[in-house]
Amino acid sequence: MTELVGLRAVNEELQRRGGRVLAVSVDPPSRSREVVQNRKLGFSILADESGDILRKYGLLHEGGGPGKKDVALPAHVLVARDRQILWKRQSARVQDRPNPEDLEALVRGLRLGDDSSE
Amino acid sequence: MSTTPRDYVAQTSGRPKQRQALGISILGLLLTIGGPMLYMALMANSWIRASGAPAFVLMFLGSMLGIRAVARDHRLAIRGIGLLSPLLTILFAYIFFWGLKLPPSQTFESLTIAPAFTLPDEEGRAVSLDEVVASGPALLVFYRGYW
Numbered sequence: 136m137t138e139l140v141g142l143r144a145v146n147e148e149l150q151r152r153g154g155r156v157l158a159v160s161v162d163p164p165s166r167s168r169e170v171v172q173n174r175k176l177g178f179s180i181l182a183d184e185s186g187d188i189l190r191k192y193g194l195l196h197e198g199g200g201p202g203k204k205d206v207a208l209p210a211h212v213l214v215a216r217d218r219q220i221l222w223k224r225q226s227a228r229v230q231d232r233p234n235p236e237d238l239e240a241l242v243r244g245l246r247l248g249d250d251s252s253e
Numbered sequence: 254m255s256t257t258p259r260d261y262v263a264q265t266s267g268r269p270k271q272r273q274a275l276g277i278s279i280l281g282l283l284l285t286i287g288g289p290m291l292y293m294a295l296m297a298n299s300w301i302r303a304s305g306a307p308a309f310v311l312m313f314l315g316s317m318l319g320i321r322a323v324a325r326d327h328r329l330a331i332r333g334i335g336l337l338s339p340l341l342t343i344l345f346a347y348i349f350f351w352g353l354k355l356p357p358s359q360t361f362e363s364l365t366i367a368p369a370f371t372l373p374d375e376e377g378r379a380v381s382l383d384e385v386v387a388s389g390p391a392l393l394v395f396y397r398g399y400w
Contacts, residue, residue, distance in 0.1 A: 138396065140297055145392060153389025157380065159372065160398035167375040170399060181372035181380055191368040193360025194395050208355055212393040214386050218367040221390070225361055229353035229397070234299045238392065245390055 139176055141235035146178040148242040159183055161206055183207075194225075213241065221245075274326030278334040281318030285338040288312035289345060305349050312342040367393065 139158055146156040156178040160167065167180035186205050189195040192212075200206030209226035211233055222241060224233055288311035295301045319338030322331055371381040385391045 138297075138299070138302070139394070141299060142392075142394060149390060149392060154391050155385065155389070156392045156394060157382070157385065158394040158396060160396050162398040164373055164375050164377050166399050171375045179374040179380060181374055183370075183372055188368070188370040188372060189395065191370070192364065192395070193358035193362075196355065196397075199355075200397060206397045207395040208358060208361070209397060210358075210361060210393075210395045212364075212367055212395075214367045214382065214391045214393060216386055218369060218382060218386055220365055220367055223361070223364065225358060226355060227357070228303075228350075228355060230296075230302050230305070230349070232299050232302060242390070242392070 138232050139170065139180075140174050142238070143175075143177055145235055145238045145242060146176075148239050152242070152245055155179075157181055159188070159207065161186055161189070161200075161204070211238070215245075271326050271328070271331075274322045274328075274331050275334075277318050277325070278322035278331050278338075281315040281322060281338045282334055283315070284318065285312050285315030285341050288315065288342075308345065308349075309342075312338070312345060316342045 142156050142158075149155050158167075158176075158178065158180040160180060160182070161184055162180070162182060163184055164182045167182060170176065171178075171180055183189050186195045189205075189207050192210070194208040194210050195205055196208045197205050199208070209229070209232065211222075211224045212220055213222040215221050226232060288308040291311060292301070292305055292308035295307055301307060316339040319335040321335075323335035325331075367382065369382055371379050374380050382391065382393075
């Protein structure tokens with residue numbers, strides 16, 4: 136959860152290009168609201184409580200959470216127009232996350248005011 | 254009975270040295286326990302989060318102190334406290350490197366187009382991926398959630 140705080144700058148960089156960060160977890164909106172407000176994230180956390188969307192992405196870790204709860208497998212996906220995937224990365228370990236500076240550099244590589252898709 | 258130099262030292266300077274060994278072993282244990290705590294506190298930094306460096310540095314120092322105390326004083330209590338540090342360090346390293354591994358996903362690996370979705374945000378407002386990417390690039394961040 137602390138990992139989201141590091142994505143503020145990435146979100147600002149995306150906003151300059153008309154886009155944004157969308158975090159997704161199985162938490163209910165009420166839980167995520169606390170995180171968004173308390174941590175002043177500046178971007179949304181979406182709630183996939185049933186895990187249906189996570190399953191579509193191949194990212195539902197069944198019984199992987201505390202108390203054998205189904206949770207998301209941590210992953211990052213950069214999506215352009217027409218839902219084209221420009222870049223993606225799945226975490227190999229629970230504590231493994233991409234460096235926010237690297238993500239920022241990745242987004243800066245996209246053209247301003249365009250999502251760089253053909 | 255032969256007396257080794259070490260026994261001689263232990264007999265002659267007994268008490269202060271034993272007290273010292275107890276102190277060293279407890280200090281070692283505190284450092285060892287402090288390692289993961291410091292790690293948790295600094296976890297926002299992704300390098301620290303992934304490497305576990307502060308935990309391992311403190312736990313290594315703690316283990317060294319524990320082993321040193323055991324080498325100095327063979328009493329059971331000292332052995333118990335002194336050896337607890339390296340044991341906890343090994344346990345932490347095991348969980349850190351092997352216990353927290355996540356299964357790789359074939360489905361995710363083969364995705365080239367992100368599946369469409371509409372999900373509620375933290376205020377309950379529906380957000381559609383198609384609408385977001387129509388105006389600019391989106392970074393989807395799937396995370397394990399609040400715990």
